[in-house]
Amino acid sequence: MQFSPLIEELIQALRCLPGVGPKSAQRMALQLLERDRAAGKHLAEVLQLSMSEVGHCASCRTxxxxxxxxxxxxxxxxxxxxxxxxxxxxxxxxxxxxxxxxxxxxxxxxxxxxxxxxxxxxxxxxxxxxxxxxxxxxxxxxxxxxxxxxxxxxxxxxxxxxxxxxxxxxxxxxxxxxxxxxxxxxxxxxxxxxxxxxxxxxxxxx
CATH class of the missing domain: 3.40.1360.10 (Dna Topoisomerase Vi A Subunit; Chain: A, domain 2)
Incomplete structure (x- = not known):
């Protein structure tokens, strides 16, 4: 069985995280879709904001x-x-x-x-x-x-x-x-x- 294209895309996207393989990514995706959509939406919002706002310290570069x-x-x-x-x-x-x-x-x-x-x-x-x-x-x-x-x-x-x-x-x-x-x-x-x-x-x- 294969999931729908969008679910498969979500699973593949989660695999960019270190240490996350196919099974772990699948569990994460299904957890968010089946049991905690509010947390999934919050994660998406914070991730998008972090990607656009977080840079490097002008002094130490962290x-x-x-x-x-x-x-x-x-x-x-x-x-x-x-x-x-x-x-x-x-x-x-x-x-x-x-x-x-x-x-x-x-x-x-x-x-x-x-x-x-x-x-x-x-x-x-x-x-x-x-x-x-x-x-x-x-x-x-x-x-x-x-x-x-x-x-x-x-x-x-x-x-x-x-x-x-x-x-x-x-x-x-x-x-x-x-x-x-x-x-x-x-x-x-x-x-x-x-x-x-x-x-x-x-x-x-x-």
Whole structure:
């Protein structure tokens, strides 16, 4: 049996969500159509509004419908420390853990030549300009411990080597291939409290 074209289209549309396969999408669609149409209409309204109104923070680049996100407008943050993360989800994970009170810069991805993602796509020029114009003393490279994340961190290390900054990375304890958004607060806390400095680029190359 096949559903009508519109129902099939709804099921296929739900499959764009991560981790949602054909069966899960079908259950979601039928739940909304059979038992909770009010929730379905509300979901459609909020989704449409979010797609049109949510953009990126003008300072840290996380997702927000405002010009500046709530973290960037807070007067209680440490302006001397900047943490670089890959995604808004990574930033949220750090905020929920309560282990960090500085500022952020969200790359919105990682270097990936196979996907055509280079430095220009990750706001590296914007980052350097930010560091030159603001009183930042330490930059924490909190990219994910994946091949792409480590490659991005190394590129950033070389890029920032000419600036008078202390550049650190999270301590060991984060599993290889893991992502910050899936780690518990205790693991993140230990990684932050034990963060370490990089060997200088000159030492690495020499």
């Amino acid at each position: 997702l927000t419908e405002e010009k500046l996100c709530r973290v960037c407008t807070s007067g209680r943050r440490n302006d001397q420390v900047l943490c670089i993360v890959e995604t808004p989800a990574d930033m949220l994970a750090l905020e929920q853990s309560g282990v960090y009170d500085g500022r952020y810069f969200v790359l919105l991805g990682h270097l990936s030549p196979l996907e055509g993602i280079g430095p220009d796509d990750l706001g590296f020029d914007e980052l350097v300009e930010k560091l030159r114009s603001q009183p930042v003393e330490e930059v924490i490279l909190a990219t994910n411990p994946t091949l792409e994340g480590e490659t991005t961190a190394q590129y950033l290390l070389e890029l920032l080597s000419s600036l008078p900054l202390k550049v650190t990375h999270l301590a060991q304890g984060i599993p290889l291939g893991g992502e910050l958004e899936y780690l518990d607060g205790g693991t993140l806390s230990r990684a932050f409290s034990g963060r370490q400095g990089f060997a200088s680029v000159k030492e690495t190359n020499g």
